[in-house]
Amino acid sequence: ESRRTRAAAPQLTFDDGSRAIQEPLHSAADAANGSNQEISLSRDPSTTSIREYYEIDRLTEQVLRLRNGGQEENNWKNRIALQFPDELLADAPEVCWMFETALPGSFVFCLGDTTYQSCCPDQVAAAHLQADCLIHYGHACLSKCSMPVLYSFGKANLSIETAVTAIANQVAATPVTRLLVLYDVRYHAHMSNLEERIRSETGIDVVMGKIPKVVRRPQQGGSNVTPTDGGGGCGEEHCCSSTTTGGCNSKHNNEQSTRDASAVETEATPEITSSSNDPSSNDDDKEDSMPTSTTGGLELPIDFNEKGPFTFLYIGEETSLQYMNVVLRFLSAKVPPENYWIWRQTQEQLSTELSPRFQKKLNRRFYMVQKSKLASVYGVLVANLSERHTQSAVLEIQRMIKNHDRSSYIFAVGKINPAKLSNFGEIDCFVLVACPEHSLLENDRDFPTPIITPAELSMALGVTEWGQVEYSLSIDNYLCHSGSPMAARGDDDDSEDDAPYFNPVSGQYESAIVKDDTIDLAALPGKGTLTTYNSAAADFLKQREYQGLQVEAGQTEVRVAVEGQKGIASNYSER
DSSP states (O other): OOOOOOOOOOOOOOOOSHHHHHSOOOOHHHHHHTOOOOOOOOOOTTTOOHHHHTTHHHHHHHHHHIIIIISOTTTOOOEEEEEOOGGGGGGHHHHHHHHHHHSTTOEEEEOOSOSSOTTSOOHHHHHHTTOSEEEEESOOOOOOOSSOEEEEOOOOOOOHHHHHHHHHHHHHHTTOSEEEEEEOGGGHHHHHHHHHHHHHHHOOEEEEOBOOOOEEOOOTTSOOOOOSSOSSTTOOTTTTTOTTTTOOOHHHHHHHHHHTTTOSEEEOOOOSSOGGGOGGGOOOHHHHTSOEEEETTEEEETTGGGSSOOEEEEESOTTOHHHHHHHHHHHTSSSOOSEEEEEETTTTEEEOSOOTHHHHHHHHHHHHHHHHTTOSEEEEEEOOSSSTTHHHHHHHHHHHHHHTTOEEEEEOOSSOOHHHHTTOTTOSEEEEEOOGGGSSOTTGGGSSSOEEOHHHHHHHTTSSOBTTBOOOOOHHHHHHHHTSGGGGOOOSTTOOTTSOEEETTTTEEEOOOOOOSOOOGGGSTTTTSOOOOOOHHHHHHHHOSOOSOOOOTTTSOOOOOOOOOEEETTEEEOO
């Protein structure tokens, strides 16, 4: 009879972390759809040195410019924070040492795991370590921050000759007069050359998205420096004087200008190609004087869609969240593009047909808006503390919910997942305040509660209407439209806002929840007398089987502490 041997306990293995860094990050859905061809930002040591790839010289020059001209000497602590994506972490130690050598007396450190998303500058972690400025590497959503941020996007390869040939052939076969070009910021180093080549080969008008330029704000006790992308509020230049946005909310405008008065450089977004292309040395005064708007994180002339039909061209991958946001906004625009083109560099192919998944995504968002109309308790989910206007947006959301007789709670839970949000069963709907690239969750069907954006909240509460404004995920655009004349409607006595409406989600007519300022206290159950305050959240908690750890002071027998088991997780013992 053979003996049965007991299998050994599993043992944990440890390494230097390189295995986790080099492991490709692909979801099962991407593998099933065949869309796992990502753009690698890893440096090739045989062709590019660390100093050249990470632009040590250019960024050092800009840090010195901040220290010498931007900050008061007594406020500068010589602490520089570096933020890397996962694929570049292997080079982080050597990059830190190079910066410390180039900046004598400075303490340069690398931030760990990001608070929210890697595309957003982790201003929270940098502020905890008292950093003077933050250098962000890799893909960025270009969120406006209140801390000086220097960007280096990386240099992804782009087949310019092949792309220009394919675009020229398509222009010859399609009546195109104007071409609007937006791109993944990893290709920024090639965009100037691509723009010139397209113009010379096709002869059509090309409108290229621009990286937002350096913004400087007045320094306390020092000289004032005029910002280049607008003063405050929504952050859009000439917003309040523009007729296309419906006006800007002066309330949040004044609050934000007061809070940012001491900030020296709100965002520093340097060009990548060379120091000669630095925004501070940009001599294109004609373009700088034009009012701009932001789409997909890139600046465009505010009237680009008023000069006639145009075709939209995106340089990047179809799976990009930036591309998703731009297409959703254009699909809901009053003047949409005639054609949607995309140049996929991984396949070196120009696609001229818009994928049907975008219309499905827009239908999904319409469904979420209809479902959120039935909510009475909203949770404001803050998922980006680095955005300059996050606080203004949260205050505006709370004001809007309160004005419609609903309840709201604020949550900051870090990176969002279904397990975290499932702990708050009393919330009927969450409003996600995040950067534009992560305002729409890819796995939103896994969450038990609807999650909508601030703009969708305005539609659910009837402040704005679906299709009346562009579907934008930007906090700036939300703050602009929240102060529009449409938001102030409902004061007319003939208003029918309290009329029942048909909800396609429930399949029946629902009663609208409308605020009534003329309440007869004597008609209420309490007859106008002082009563006990009832909280919806507290009532819901009483109904839950598990209500958290109980104190039970004086009800538990006092015992002497006993030594427990010892060892590691895979092998405990009583020794």
